[in-house]
Structure formats: structure tokens, C-alpha cells
């Protein structure tokens with residue numbers, strides 16, 4: 001059977017990309033990463049992809065006159081590799097509405113807070129400065145609005161009095177690496193639908209219904 005192809009967009013370290021590779025390697029995720037695209041030529045994530053024997057592409061924003069042209073270049077590469085799902089994994093650029101429309105409900109992002117709290121940059125610092133006692137990670141479907149699409153998976157962690165941005169980020173990252181492969185797996189399994197703002201997993205609902213009867 002042909003395993004579904006995923007395209008991953010990165011800008012940096014690539015630990016979430018690695019978590020996806022590891023989940024595939026261990027058989028938790030039945031998929032293949034077809035291509036890794038970075039907007040940063042020096043992203044360590046690219047070396048992880050190469051080590052895993054996966055095709056890479058670098059698409060630098062400055063090489064394009066407009067964001068649309070940049071987005072189209074990335075979409076073209078993903079299409080060439082016939083990806084069915086796009087995973088943003090530390091990709092630090094905003095994708096336009098045109099790109100989002102190219103892959104309807106088929107782009108996932110991981111964000112280091114419990115959305116809708118603390119969207120945007122420096123989510124862990126925002127959480128710490130706000131004084132919340134609980135933060136976490138969210139995997140959501142990407143829409144044209146920043147960090148606002150339907151939520152596929154979340155995990156919470158405590159925020160401790162002695163936390164720094166670094167210690168909180170590290171605690172959240174452990175959960176990111178756990179829930180991103182799980183969310184990708186749920187997405188690929190199908191049987192879900194979007195109801196308003198909600199990602200509703202039909203299988204889970206059916207299981208709940210049958211366990212009640």
C-alpha cells in the first residue's frame with residue numbers, strides 16, 4: 001500500500017520534524033515525509049531531513065518579489081511531491097490565503113501554547129509574563145487567520161514559579177513531540193469533519209456512542 005505523503009515546512013531546529021520521523025520509524029505513524037521545505041538555508045532541520053534520506057528544498061522569501069510568488073513556489077514543490085498533508089513545524093513565515101486555499105483543511109501547525117491563548121511569536125514568554133498556571137501545546141488546522149484554526153490536539157503542562165522561558169519551553173516541547181505525531185495520525189485516519197470552529201473526530205464520537213449503548 002502506498003503510504004500518504006506529507007510535506008513539512010521548517011525554519012529552524014526541526015525537533016518536531018524529528019518527532020514525525022521517529023513516529024514513522026517506530027511504526028506509530030503510517031505515512032512518509034516526501035519533502036522538507038525550509039525558508040532558511042542554514043536550518044538544522046534540513047540536515048535532519050537529509051539524514052533521514054528525505055528530499056529537501058530551500059525557498060528564500062527574498063528571492064521573490066511578493067509573498068504570493070513565494071507561497072506559489074512552495075505550493076509547487078509540495079504538489080510535485082504529491083503531498084496530501086502539509087505540516088508546519090517551526091515554520092516562521094505567514095502563509096497567505098491563496099496557499100491555505102490550495103490545501104483546504106490539509107495544513108497543520110504546532111504552536112507552543114494552549115490556543116486561543118498566546119498566539120503569535122514568543123508564546124512561552126507571553127504565558128510566563130501573563131502569569132498563567134497552566135500552558136501547553138496545540139496542533140491546529142491552518143486557516144488564513146494566524147494560529148486560529150480548528151484544534152486537533154492539545155496537551156497541558158504546569159507553569160512553575162521558578163520557570164524561565166527556557167524551562168517552560170522545554171516542558172512544552174516534550175508534549176509537542178507527543179501530540180504532533182498523534183494529530184497527524186488522527187488527520188490521516190480520516191473520518192473527521194469540521195463543524196464551525198471544531199475538529200470533530202467521527203470515530204471517537206461513534207466509539208463513545210457505542211460504549212454508551
Ligand code: GRF
Nearest residue numbers: 013014015016090110111112
Ligand atoms: C516549536 O516550539 C513549535 O511549537 C513552534 O516553533 C518551535 C519549533 O521547534 N511553532 P522545532 O524547530 O520543531 O524544534
